[in-house]
Amino acid sequence: MAQPTVDKIWMDGALVDWADATVHVLTHALHYGSGVFEGIRCYQTADGPAVFRLTDHMTRLARSAKILRMELGYSADELGDATRDVIRANGLTECYIRPLAFHGYGAMGLNPLPAPVSVTIAVWPWDTYLGEEGMKHGVTMGISSWRQRGINAMPPVAKATGNYTNSSLAKIEALDHGYDEAIMLNEAGHVCEGTGENIFVVRDGVLMTPPVSDGILDGITRDSIIRMADDFGIIVRERSLVRTDLYLADEVFVCGTAAEAVPVRAVDGREIGEPGPVTTLMQQTYLKAVHGEVPAYEEWLERV
Numbered sequence: 619m620a621q622p623t624v625d626k627i628w629m630d631g632a633l634v635d636w637a638d639a640t641v642h643v644l645t646h647a648l649h650y651g652s653g654v655f656e657g658i659r660c661y662q663t664a665d666g667p668a669v670f671r672l673t674d675h676m677t678r679l680a681r682s683a684k685i686l687r688m689e690l691g692y693s694a695d696e697l698g699d700a701t702r703d704v705i706r707a708n709g710l711t712e713c714y715i716r717p718l719a720f721h722g723y724g725a726m727g728l729n730p731l732p733a734p735v736s737v738t739i740a741v742w743p744w745d746t747y748l749g750e751e752g753m754k755h756g757v758t759m760g761i762s763s764w765r766q767r768g769i770n771a772m773p774p775v776a777k778a779t780g781n782y783t784n785s786s787l788a789k790i791e792a793l794d795h796g797y798d799e800a801i802m803l804n805e806a807g808h809v810c811e812g813t814g815e816n817i818f819v820v821r822d823g824v825l826m827t828p829p830v831s832d833g834i835l836d837g838i839t840r841d842s843i844i845r846m847a848d849d850f851g852i853i854v855r856e857r858s859l860v861r862t863d864l865y866l867a868d869e870v871f872v873c874g875t876a877a878e879a880v881p882v883r884a885v886d887g888r889e890i891g892e893p894g895p896v897t898t899l900m901q902q903t904y905l906k907a908v909h910g911e912v913p914a915y916e917e918w919l920e921r922v
């Protein structure tokens with residue numbers, strides 16, 4: 619899909635024209651993947667546009683940067699204000715938000731620390747990530763032949779740009795095989811996540827999801843789902859899962875900022891079926907929460 623464009627991008631403290639938000643070919647991050655990023659969504663609510671868990675996302679950006687020893691030079695609150703500025707400058711009410719911090723032009727070589735850090739925030743309208751049909755009837759997934767990046771190789775808990783080479787390999791393979799999305803296993807064979815989503819399994823009414831220690835991104839949507847399920851009195855277990863747990867599940871769904879909450883209707887050709895009750899409840903509640911329709915989750919909304 620062609621990239622939708624808007625007027626302005628926030629770049630190192632200033633709003634610049636979309637076409638001017640460019641970098642030099644010797645930008646360190648282009649060569650060595652020395653960047654960290656976030657994906658956030660802003661939704662229209664009855665009280666105007668609101669960003670879902672903005673501060674939590676910017677705090678995670680700071681944590682990813684800490685792992686890479688990158689100095690952002692802005693606090694999570696400052697980046698939150700910059701996000702509001704760029705949304706307003708573009709007159710948007712609903713959009714995807716992509717903060718990115720990277721080592722720029724100035725010093726090549728494997729040590730990224732001498733290269734200056736740039737921080738940017740782009741916004742654009744982004745529709746459903748895995749398709750309308752997938753939202754309603756579920757997507758198909760295949761276990762990737764590529765293993766999830768190891769916790770001692772490229773820590774998945776850091777949302778680092780370089781990590782996504784691994785996700786891209788899996789995504790290409792999944793599409794080649796006719797699946798909508800890939801599921802990554804770690805070297806021990808434990809289920810980790812999709813290329814851009816965390817994963818949940820329902821069995822006998824219990825909701826299960828892999829623990830962060832198995833090597834996943836500590837997803838903010840995942841955290842929201844856990845909280846919502848808990849509030850509904852659904853038992854949630856963070857425990858290691860293997861591929862056959864997916865084949866034998868009553869329900870499977872994936873979640874993430876871009877994807878939101880998406881039912882999975884088959885894994886490796888093993889039919890799971892149309893969205894089940896827990897999946898439907900979590901999807902509907904999440905979509906209501908982000909649009910400000912659930913008072914209990916009002917605290918997650920940060921107004922523009």
Ligand code: PPE
Pocket residue numbers: 656657658785811812813814815816834835836837838839840873874875876877
């Ligand atoms: N795992 C991975 C690997 C991942 O990239 C994401 C987000 C998640 C889990 C879910 O995390 P959270 O958004 O905090 O619930 N993926 C982002 C990037 C997608 C892209 O294609 O780019 C996103 O959803 O914004």
